[in-house]
Amino acid sequence: MIRLLHAGGDAGTAFLKELAVRRATVSAEAEMAVRPILTDVREKGEAAVMEYAQRFDGATLTPATLRVTAAEVERAFDELPPEAIAALKLAAARIETFHRRQLPHSWFLTEEGTVLGQLCRPLDAVGIYIPGGKAVYPSTVLMIGVPAAVAGVERRVICTPVSSDLAVHPAVLVAASVAGITEIYKVGGAHAIAALAYGTVSIPRVDKVVGPGNIYVATAKRLVAGEVGIDAIAGPTEVVVVADAAANPAYVAADLLAQAEHDEEAMSLCITVSESLAEALVAELRQQLNDLPRARIAEASLAKNGAILLVPSLEAAFALVSSIAPEHVELHCQDPWSHVNRVRHAGAVFLGGFSPEALGDYLAGPNHVLPTGGTARFASPLSVEDFLHRMSLLHFTEEGLNRLGGPAMTLASLEGLDGHARAVRIRQRS
Numbered sequence: 001m002i003r004l005l006h007a008g009g010d011a012g013t014a015f016l017k018e019l020a021v022r023r024a025t026v027s028a029e030a031e032m033a034v035r036p037i038l039t040d041v042r043e044k045g046e047a048a049v050m051e052y053a054q055r056f057d058g059a060t061l062t063p064a065t066l067r068v069t070a071a072e073v074e075r076a077f078d079e080l081p082p083e084a085i086a087a088l089k090l091a092a093a094r095i096e097t098f099h100r101r102q103l104p105h106s107w108f109l110t111e112e113g114t115v116l117g118q119l120c121r122p123l124d125a126v127g128i129y130i131p132g133g134k135a136v137y138p139s140t141v142l143m144i145g146v147p148a149a150v151a152g153v154e155r156r157v158i159c160t161p162v163s164s165d166l167a168v169h170p171a172v173l174v175a176a177s178v179a180g181i182t183e184i185y186k187v188g189g190a191h192a193i194a195a196l197a198y199g200t201v202s203i204p205r206v207d208k209v210v211g212p213g214n215i216y217v218a219t220a221k222r223l224v225a226g227e228v229g230i231d232a233i234a235g236p237t238e239v240v241v242v243a244d245a246a247a248n249p250a251y252v253a254a255d256l257l258a259q260a261e262h263d264e265e266a267m268s269l270c271i272t273v274s275e276s277l278a279e280a281l282v283a284e285l286r287q288q289l290n291d292l293p294r295a296r297i298a299e300a301s302l303a304k305n306g307a308i309l310l311v312p313s314l315e316a317a318f319a320l321v322s323s324i325a326p327e328h329v330e331l332h333c334q335d336p337w338s339h340v341n342r343v344r345h346a347g348a349v350f351l352g353g354f355s356p357e358a359l360g361d362y363l364a365g366p367n368h369v370l371p372t373g374g375t376a377r378f379a380s381p382l383s384v385e386d387f388l389h390r391m392s393l394l395h396f397t398e399e400g401l402n403r404l405g406g407p408a409m410t411l412a413s414l415e416g417l418d419g420h421a422r423a424v425r426i427r428q429r430s
Helices: 010-024 028-044 046-057 070-079 082-100 138-151 170-178 189-198 215-224 249-260 275-289 295-305 314-324 336-342 357-362 398-414 418-425
Strands: 003-006 107-111 114-122 125-129 155-159 183-185 208-210 238-243 267-272 306-310 328-332 348-351 388-396
Touching: 003 010, 003 275, 010 306, 028 046, 028 189, 028 215, 046 189, 070 170, 082 138, 082 170, 114 398, 125 138, 125 189, 138 155, 138 170, 155 189, 189 208, 189 215, 238 249, 238 314, 249 267, 249 275, 249 295, 249 328, 249 357, 267 275, 267 295, 267 314, 275 295, 275 306, 295 306, 314 336, 328 336, 328 357, 336 348, 348 357, 388 398, 398 418
Parallel strands: 003 306, 125 155, 125 208, 155 183, 238 267, 238 328, 267 306, 328 348
Antiparallel strands: 107 114, 114 388
């Protein structure tokens, strides 16, 4: 069960240090397992993809069954309840509205004899990895597929694992259709990342691979980075709740469990100034676990990576938040808006008791693909800009060249690059 610790005490300090080490650890074992898979797919192509799909997922694939058909997508709409389809469409609309506000634009700066600027262009092809296993993630399809469409990416590809029945969950297929994605492959794991990065006969290579996955998928993405672009190395999901005595323990418990039920490695912390809230929260967690379908996973997660940390002040609470730099931060305290500027590092911030992180997971609008493992110190949520690249534009007239040529030649000479200076001088009026 979850621990109740004083953050500044020996046990609390030890827990935070241990947590930091676990979050930063890169598994050498995972890398040793993944490297041969990448090599095999690069050298053998599709044959290796099929072999690993059989070995790891029990899926007997052929080139004819590798790609999802239009008929399978049509059946998915028949299998999914109308209210689920409506919810997916609502989520897609809200995600699109939010992300359209992020669109950067090309711009130009005109000086005397000079035009400088920036050109924004969409990537040609993006591979979207959708995990399988312990849960189904149609929301992730929308959170990646919709912003990529807003950016103007023409080819958006999904890879997702299947088992022996070769069936992709209908919710994933409907979400893909809602997002306008028709190219879907029934393959997951490190071999799917390799196929997207290197290309096979049936799966042409992409320019960037985006999406969460297990440690083997994350390791594969890290190892192919440079061959293709990647979004980030996603780790287990995280939430830190900052709470005072006014917080509702039932709400806080529900939000901690919502993270903990993802998997045993999820991190769920509550940092509070109130001992009475902390005690009530322990009791509330026990009660809510009783009827949670994924209670075994959630309880294991809380026992391993969960804690209620008592601090002497909200200032101390926010100092801890900044040092942890978590994926999600929730502010369950009076006048949460007054504390927003105290949150320096987080993937997303949820204000007040009626703003559960679960809304952000599905249809609030902002992206739920967020930095984890402390990377919120320097990284940001997935956005439209992740699917664009920028080019600088430079145009000089003869007048513009003559105006800046002298200082340019001075700098070229300073660096000992006489050819650079000559390339300017040869164009100048004699």
